[in-house]
Amino acid sequence: MPSIRLITLDLDDTLWPCMPVIQAAEEALYAWLESRAPRLTQAEDIASMRQHRHEIMERRPEIAHDLGMVRRLSLVELLDRHGHDAGIVDAALALFLENRCRVEPYADVLPSLQSLSRRYALVSVTNGNSNVEVTPLKGLFQHSISAAEAGAAKPHPAMFERALALTDCRPDQCLHVGDDPWLDVEAARQAGLSAAWINRMGKTWPKELAEPAVTITSMDELIAWLEESDNGL
Structure with a gap:
């Protein structure tokens, strides 16, 4: 990779x-x-x-x-x-x-993002309309992109393309992390990105889709996988 x-x-x-x-x-x-x-x-x-x-x-x-x-x-x-x-x-x-925007991040999220933000560019991409900068995660993302701003919702590639343009990265330099097999993992792969499936609820992966690059249950596991994969962390 x-x-x-x-x-x-x-x-x-x-x-x-x-x-x-x-x-x-x-x-x-x-x-x-x-x-x-x-x-x-x-x-x-x-x-x-x-x-x-x-x-x-x-x-x-x-x-x-x-x-x-x-x-x-x-x-x-x-x-x-x-x-x-x-x-x-x-x-x-x-x-x-x-x-x-009165959200309560999962317990693993804030410390993990704090660690990741020191080593990677982080960009949020959402089909929703929450403003991450008025949540407990403010200041951790270089950019935050909504479907409304991009002009299309996932699985359309518009948000991924905008994230790449804003950070001057190629698709093969980007990993997307999301919970939805179709709207996150497959959509990211169709845009040329690698994808990690975060499966917090013990869901079953759709048989019709190829397996994601990695399946995790927490952001801590993402950090461990990045370390093992020697992806720069």
């Missing part, structure tokens, strides 16, 4: 648990709307609002990668449908994003 200079990392379910954070953020937004848009919350629950966003993604596939835009359009439509002023959308989205 060529010497690794760049490590790209997925965020949700790779560096922190995702669903508890999303659920808490949606609950906080819904509680906020109950006092400011009561007709909306009387007619809609969290599940129906989520379904409405999915419908927008189907209607508007050109923006489906931009989850912030999808959420904005959905709120505007629902507020209008139930007779409320859409002028509260900015405040609503700010509240949601504040809660969306």
Whole structure:
């Protein structure tokens, strides 16, 4: 394997648990709307609002990668449908994003990234809309790229290509780390990168995919593998 200079990392379910954070953020937004848009919350629950966003993604596939835009359009439509002023959308989205970024990284993540950041360029790449710079991991990444910024979500190669361009690295100098076999591992390989599958939950690797370069259950194991592979650590 060529010497690794760049490590790209997925965020949700790779560096922190995702669903508890999303659920808490949606609950906080819904509680906020109950006092400011009561007709909306009387007619809609969290599940129906989520379904409405999915419908927008189907209607508007050109923006489906931009989850912030999808959420904005959905709120505007629902507020209008139930007779409320859409002028509260900015405040609503700010509240949601504040809660969306209240993540708690897995215990192995912070010390491992601190170690890796001294030896590699680290770039986060996410299909989500969390801002890593307002999390406990702030300052550890040279760049952070979202699907909204890149113009496409994984498995499209846009985020990987941007990470390579920003760090002046070749694909064979980059290792991607992520939890999803298709959106992370296979997508990275299709873009010419090596890929590590972080399998924290004991999932089974899809039979139809070639095995990843390495399977790990924690970031500590990634460091150990890099040391054994003599990739520059």
